[in-house]
Amino acid sequence: MTFRKVAAVLSFTRAAAELNYAQSSVTSQIRNLEASLQAELFDRLGGRIQLTEAGRRLVGYADQILALVEEARAQVPGGGEPAGTLAIGTMESITSYRLPPLLEMFHHRYPRVQLSLRPSLCAETCQRLRQGTYDVGFMMEAETEHEGVETEVLVREPLVLVAAPHHPMAGPAAGPVTLEALRSATVLAAEPGCAYRDLFERELSAGTAEPFSFLEFGTIEGIKRGAIAGLGVSLLPQITVAEEIAAGELAVLPWEPPFEVFTQLAWRQGKRLSRELRMFIDETVRLVREEVPARSA
Template structure:
């Protein structure tokens, strides 16, 4: 059987014809494909990559010719991935990620450097991670942090395709699965909170029935501890009465202090308000267990920058009982997930 021939890009980003099949693994060609798949625009992809638009178009056409399938549907001025394109994308993600990991491993074998992409919710980023970030930056100043918030139901996908390197999550205690490694770092106590003059503060024990008529001020749908509360109520035949949703924990705290309702938040997020008497924990009859966790993909290569971050999290977060950290110099991106 003769060899299958394929196009590969040259140093200027233009495809070189009649290259052997094994050169399909050229990360430059696959990186172009990934960029077009992400932007769904040949023009924007060319701008990002610094190529002429014609070079990007030729690379995609060459890749389609080599694979024998159409990777994009051309819908007038719009494009969309075909089923074959989506299949190739998952492989392209892994190939490019491995190539980048190999480069980092060879080029930075001694001193951690490069980019570290982390997913973490607002509570953890504000009250658990600042001491870790501060100490890490002092030790390894050549590592760039990129911080996102990925919903829990997308972690498998994002960790699997390399979009994020590690997640520091806030969730119910988990065990390691066949895809993800989960390390429970520290239990997080959840408190039912009200203003000092709220009627429920006079109750010796707050029972679930007491909560049904109350107005709850809660984080957005999908928040792990909100999910726990709603499940607990549902199991007892109860439901929240028109809860108020907030995208900011600070806003929730201020509105509860103002007497607008009650809330459920981790103790680590309300230390100052408890010490100053602005919020009062209610003595309710239930306990909800959640924890701060490290999560990464089982097949993830633990490159030096990631290895040092994992080590610091394991060392420092279990000791950060008071949660006194603040993100003074770290800018977090806007997100719809703030729990």
């Protein structure tokens, strides 16, 4: 496992942090492995490392060994209480607005299963799943098929364009919002790599010579506070602004995005699912799909 982690992230320091080992332990394990195989697995290039030819060949065998370990765990779970750690890649909008009921249920029902949430955007989550760094990941994207990754679509996430009620684009007298009007407005958005922000940017930049310029915020909470203060308009998942809309702090503007995004659960293709991971997937599908009709009622 240590070799595969170092090979995935190409850093002894980062591998040690993700495995929760001391760096000296990781270095020692790799040196012992190289000594037993009588081959150098990594080229040390100053502060950087890269796989040697022997290291690249060993990656395939390491993947097979880890797959067999996963298969054994899945097929021989024993009668003990579910336990262990699941590394979960996720994004802010899902963590804050979709996961709390699931996390609460899992904490009470399976107290020995530790859920380790790792903030990451969709492309990074896919990469980490393929590398084996994450056990499972949540994504919000338009695409529902990803190379090397199996996905379960949980729910379509409606997107709404919002602004403060006193914004010039809000109110019945403002009329329908057009792309031309949006291109002239201040638009608040998350960082690049967020699927719905990138799709929105594509719409706003279509037919123009330069990419559209957003006023970027690091968090959804920051975007909402900025919109409430009248700084501009923003396109966000409806679930993230439902409370502010109900409270009259934000108004939904009459613009329908010509694209959709879906919240998805994903894991590495061909991965042998442990008992704990299978339970997590099943409970996630059940709880999210139960919650959506309740929110819509």
